Amino acid sequence: MLVFVRAPELGRVKTRLAATIGHQAALRVYRRLAEHAVDAARGLPEAGIRVHHTPADAEPAVRAWLGDGLTLLPQAEGDLGVRMRDAFARAFADGHGRVVIIGSDLPEMSTELLRRAFAALEDADAVIGPARDGGYYLLGLTRPVTGVFDGIAWSTPEVFDATMDRLRAAGMEPVVLETLADVDEVDDLPAGWHPSADTDAPADNLR
16 A cells, blocks of 8 residues: 655645635645555555655654555655656565555545455456546556656546546556545535634745
8 A cells, every 4th residue: 555645844835725814724624634645554454555755855844744554755856757667666676466555535435445455456447436527536557657657647537438548558447436636725625614714824946
C-alpha cells in the first residue's frame, strides 16, 4: 500500500482550499484527511504501508505526525507521474506482487474500499478509482506498466481517461471502482469536515 503525503507545513498544503478558508483551517483539514487515509490503510496490516513523503527531508516530522509502524520513503523528484512511477517501481523491486497507491485527500476512503481494490488484483492486472474531477484517487497494479504515467496532463479532467488509454494499450482492462470526490475546494468537504475559517488571510501567491 502506497500513500503519498506532504509534511503538514502551514501554507504548503491544500493551498486552493486555503484561498477560501485560510491556511490554518486548510492545514487542519489536510492533517485529518491524511490521517484518515493512513488509518484506512492500517486496517489492512497484511498489505504493508509505505508512506512516500515530500519534502525529502521530512521523515522525522512525518514519523512524529503519523506514528510508527510505517515505512517512510521520500518521493522522487519530478512531476506526479515521475513520483508515482518511482514508488511503484520500488515496491515491485522489493517483491510486492499487488501494489495499490492512494492519495491523502479523500474523505470517503475506507479499509473496505482498499480491501476490494486488493481483491480485484487477484483476477485483474489493474484496478482504478475515478475521481469526480476527472482524475483518480486509487490505482493498483500487479506489474510495472511502461508509459502509464508518461505524458499525462496532471490536475486536469483528462487524467482518468488518458490513464485508461495507457492501461488498455498495455493489454490491461482495469477493474473500475466507484467514482468519489477528493478535496480541492471547500464545497468538496462533506458534512462534519468543515473547519471554522481562521483569521489568516489567504495569500494569492500560494494558490
